[in-house]
Amino acid sequence: MGPRCLAAAVVVLLLLCAALAAALIYMQLSKEEEVCLTPGCIQTASVILSSMNSSVDPCDDFYEYACGEWIKGHPIPDDAPSVSNFENLGQDLEFALKELLEAKDPNGTVIDKNSAIYKAKQFYRLCLNESEIMDEWRKVFDEVVKMFGGWPSLGQHDPSMRIEKLYAIMVSKFKVDSLFKATVQPDDKNSERHVLLLDQPALNLFARDFYIAADNDERLAYMTLIRDVLVLLKADAQTATRDAAEVIEFETALANITMAEEQRHDIAELYTKMTLGQMTRELPYFNWKMFFNEVFADIKMKNGTDITFDDSTEVVVYGVEFLRRLDKLLPQFHSRKVTNYLSWCWFFKTMLRDLPDPFSLTIFKFYKSLNLLNVQKVRWHGCVTRINSLMPMATSSIYVKNHFDHEAKEQVEEMISLIMEAFTDLLESEDWLTSETKAFAKQKVQTMKQKIGYPDYLNDSGAVDQEYNSFIVYPGDYYRTKFKFYEMYQKDVLERIVQPVDRERWVAGAALVNAFYSPNTNEIIFPAGILQPVFYSKHFPSSMNFGGIGVVIGHEITHGFDDRGRLYDNMGNIRQWWDNITITKFEEKAKCIEDQYSNYMLKQIGLTINGKSTKGENIADNGGLKQAYKAWKRYEKSHPKPPRLPGVNLTHDQLFFLNYAQIWCGTMNDKEAVRKLRTSEHSPGPIRVKGPLSNSNDFAQAFSCPQGSPMNPYKKCRVW
Numbered sequence: 001m002g003p004r005c006l007a008a009a010v011v012v013l014l015l016l017c018a019a020l021a022a023a024l025i026y027m028q029l030s031k032e033e034e035v036c037l038t039p040g041c042i043q044t045a046s047v048i049l050s051s052m053n054s055s056v057d058p059c060d061d062f063y064e065y066a067c068g069e070w071i072k073g074h075p076i077p078d079d080a081p082s083v084s085n086f087e088n089l090g091q092d093l094e095f096a097l098k099e100l101l102e103a104k105d106p107n108g109t110v111i112d113k114n115s116a117i118y119k120a121k122q123f124y125r126l127c128l129n130e131s132e133i134m135d136e137w138r139k140v141f142d143e144v145v146k147m148f149g150g151w152p153s154l155g156q157h158d159p160s161m162r163i164e165k166l167y168a169i170m171v172s173k174f175k176v177d178s179l180f181k182a183t184v185q186p187d188d189k190n191s192e193r194h195v196l197l198l199d200q201p202a203l204n205l206f207a208r209d210f211y212i213a214a215d216n217d218e219r220l221a222y223m224t225l226i227r228d229v230l231v232l233l234k235a236d237a238q239t240a241t242r243d244a245a246e247v248i249e250f251e252t253a254l255a256n257i258t259m260a261e262e263q264r265h266d267i268a269e270l271y272t273k274m275t276l277g278q279m280t281r282e283l284p285y286f287n288w289k290m291f292f293n294e295v296f297a298d299i300k301m302k303n304g305t306d307i308t309f310d311d312s313t314e315v316v317v318y319g320v321e322f323l324r325r326l327d328k329l330l331p332q333f334h335s336r337k338v339t340n341y342l343s344w345c346w347f348f349k350t351m352l353r354d355l356p357d358p359f360s361l362t363i364f365k366f367y368k369s370l371n372l373l374n375v376q377k378v379r380w381h382g383c384v385t386r387i388n389s390l391m392p393m394a395t396s397s398i399y400v401k402n403h404f405d406h407e408a409k410e411q412v413e414e415m416i417s418l419i420m421e422a423f424t425d426l427l428e429s430e431d432w433l434t435s436e437t438k439a440f441a442k443q444k445v446q447t448m449k450q451k452i453g454y455p456d457y458l459n460d461s462g463a464v465d466q467e468y469n470s471f472i473v474y475p476g477d478y479y480r481t482k483f484k485f486y487e488m489y490q491k492d493v494l495e496r497i498v499q500p501v502d503r504e505r506w507v508a509g510a511a512l513v514n515a516f517y518s519p520n521t522n523e524i525i526f527p528a529g530i531l532q533p534v535f536y537s538k539h540f541p542s543s544m545n546f547g548g549i550g551v552v553i554g555h556e557i558t559h560g561f562d563d564r565g566r567l568y569d570n571m572g573n574i575r576q577w578w579d580n581i582t583i584t585k586f587e588e589k590a591k592c593i594e595d596q597y598s599n600y601m602l603k604q605i606g607l608t609i610n611g612k613s614t615k616g617e618n619i620a621d622n623g624g625l626k627q628a629y630k631a632w633k634r635y636e637k638s639h640p641k642p643p644r645l646p647g648v649n650l651t652h653d654q655l656f657f658l659n660y661a662q663i664w665c666g667t668m669n670d671k672e673a674v675r676k677l678r679t680s681e682h683s684p685g686p687i688r689v690k691g692p693l694s695n696s697n698d699f700a701q702a703f704s705c706p707q708g709s710p711m712n713p714y715k716k717c718r719v720w
C-alpha cells in the first residue's frame with residue numbers, strides 16, 4: 001500500500017471516528033433527554049415544582065428557591081404552632097396508626113385477649129371514651145394520692161412520708177423525672193453492663209430559660225394553669241393561689257441549679273461514677289440508698305430474689321454539681337412544698353392531658369396563651385401518641401405489616417454501605433488527623449452496626465405478645481390501665497440493672513419519623529417511619545433518595561464523630577482514642593462551625609442561632625451532606641443514568657440538593673420560633689439548608705454559584 005493510499009485510509013478512518021463520536025454524543029444527549037412518564041415520576045415532579053419558587057436565584061437564597069411556594073400553600077394549622085414537611089410525615093404516621101387501631105377484626109376471627117395488638121386496641125378505645133373516663137378517674141386518682149401520703153394542696157398530707165419514698169414510687173410506677181432523672185442505662189465507660197444513672201430533671205416549661213427570665217408570659221400562663229387545675233381538683237381558691245405560686249417558686253429554684261444544655265455537651269466531663277457510700281457522705285441530706293431500694297422494691301432477680309443496694313453500689317451521675325446543689329436546696333423547702341410540687345408534676349405528666357372537660361379546656365387555655373394552638377386537638381391524636389410510646393413494639397408490628405415496603409430495606413442497605421465507604425475515603429484524604437487516630441476512626445465506622453426498618457422479631461406475633469405479657473387491661477378503667485402500662489414499661493427498664501446490655505435490642509420503635517445514632521452501642525438506626533417520601537421512595541430518581549435518606553444516613557454516621565460522639569470508641573466506651581494534636585485540630589474546626597452558625601439570624605424573629613448548643617447537629621448535617629453526595633456520585637457511575645423528571649429542568653446533581661432542602665420546607669409562628677431557638681439541639685429549617693449548602697463546594701458547582709454569592713461564600717467551615 002502506497003503513502004497516498006495510506007493518507008486516504010487515515011482520512012476515511014478519521015471521518016469514521018468523527019461520525020462514531022458524533023453518534024455517541026447524540027445517543028448520550030438523547031439518553032439524557034429521556035423523560036420518565038410513569039405515574040410515580042409525574043407525581044414526584046409535580047410535588048417538586050409546586051414547592052419551589054423558581055423566580056429566586058438559587059445562589060442567593062436556596063431555601064426560598066426550594067420552598068417558596070410550599071410555604072405559601074401550607075398555612076400553619078389551627079391545632080399546631082408550626083407546619084413542615086417533616087412534621088406532616090409524623091401526622092401521616094399518626095393517621096395510619098389510628099386506622100390500624102380502629103380496624104375491626106374480620107368476622108369469625110377468634111380474639112386472643114392476651115395478644116399485644118388486642119391490648120393496644122383496647123387501650124386506645126378506653127382512651128377515646130371520655131364519659132367513662134369522667135365517671136372513673138377520681139377513684140384511681142384518690143387511690144394514688146393516698147399511696148403518696150396525700151397531696152397537701154388538697155388538704156391531706158402525711159408528714160411522715162419521706163420525699164425519698166414518695167419520689168421513688170413516682171419513678172418506678174409512673175416514669176416521672178421531675179426532681180432528678182433516675183434510670184438504668186448502659187455504662188458509658190463499660191458498655192457491656194448496665195448501671196444506675198442520675199441526671200438533672202426534665203422541667204415542665206420546655207427549658208430552664210423560661211423560669212429564669214423575669215416575669216415572662218410562659219411562667220405566668222403556667223402559674224394560672226396550676227391554680228385553675230388545683231381549683232378543679234377541689235382545693236379552696238386561696239390555697240390554690242398560694243400553692244401555685246409555691247410550686248413555681250420551687251420549680252424555679254430547681255431550674256436555677258440545672259446546667260444549661262449548651263454546657264452539657266462533653267459527656268466525659270459530665271460523667272462521674274460514685275458509690276452509694278460516697279453519695280451518703282457527700283450528699284447527706286437525701287437518703288440515696290433508701291431511694292434506690294424503694295425504686296427497686298418490686299423488681300426481682302430472675303431467680304425471684306430481691307435486688308438491693310448497699311454502700312458499694314455504683315451510680316453514674318451526669319453533672320454531680322447539680323446533685324450537690326440539690327442537696328443544699330431541698331432542706332430550704334418545707335416538705336409540704338416539695339410534696340405539692342411532686343404531686344403536681346405527677347398529675348400534670350400522667351393524668352391532666354387525657355382528662356376531658358373542664359380539665360382539657362384549662363390545659364387548652366394554657367397552650368393557647370403560649371400560642372401553641374388555636375383550637376383543641378382532636379382527642380384521638382393524644383391516644384395514638386400515648387399507646388405508641390407505651391407499647392412501641394405492638395404498634396410497630398401492625399404498622400410495618402401494613403405500611404413497610406421491604407424493597408426499601410435492601411436499597412437503604414446498599415446506600416449505607418456506599419455512604420460508609422464515602423466516609424472512609426474522605427477520612428483517608430484528611431490531613432489534620434494523625435495516622436493512629438485515622439486508623440481508629442476507620443475501625444469505628446467499619447464496626448458501626450446498622451438497624452433498618454424494624455427488628456425481625458416483629459414478624460413473630462407470639463414474641464411481641466410475650467413482650468407485653470404483663471400488661472393488663474382493666475375494662476372500663478382507662479387510668480388504671482394506663483398506670484399499669486407505665487409500671488410495666490418502667491419495670492422492663494429497671495430489670496435491666498442485673499442483665500448485660502443486649503446489643504440486638506432496638507432503642508426505639510419502628511413507627512417513628514426519626515433516625516438515631518447510639519453512642520453506647522456504636523450503631524445507626526433507621527425506623528420504618530422515616531423510610532418514606534420526602535426522605536425515600538422507590539419512585540424517586542436515586543439522586544433524590546441520596547439527597548433525602550442518604551443525607552440522614554450520613555448525618556447519623558457523622559454523629560459518631562461529632563463533639564459528643566467522638567468521645568466514644570468503637571465498642572461504645574468513653575475513652576480517649578484521639579491524640580492531643582488531633583483533638584486541638586478537631587476543636588478548631590468545630591469552633592469554625594460554631595461561630596458560623598452563631599452569626600446566622602432567623603430573620604422571622606431577628607434572633608441568632610445558639611451555635612454552641614446546636615454544634616453537634618450542625619456538624620452532622622454538614623458531614624452527612626458531603627458523604628451522601630460523594631456516595632451518590634459513586635452510585636451514578638455504576639448504575640444506568642436515571643431519566644429526567646417531566647417538566648423539571650434540573651440535573652440529577654441539582655435534584656440531590658433540591659430534595660435535601662425540600663425536607664426542611666416549613667413555617668412556625670413567632671413564639672414557636674423563639675422556643676425552638678432556645679430549646680432545640682437542631683437549627684431551624686432555613687438554617688439547616690443555608691449552613692450545609694453554603695459550606696459545600698459540590699453545591700456551588702452543581703448550581704454554578706459565583707464565588708462570593710450568598711450561597712457560595714469565600715469562607716467555608718467543615719469538620720468532616
Ligand SMILES: [Zn+2]
Binds near residue numbers: 555559620
Ligand atoms: Zn442528629
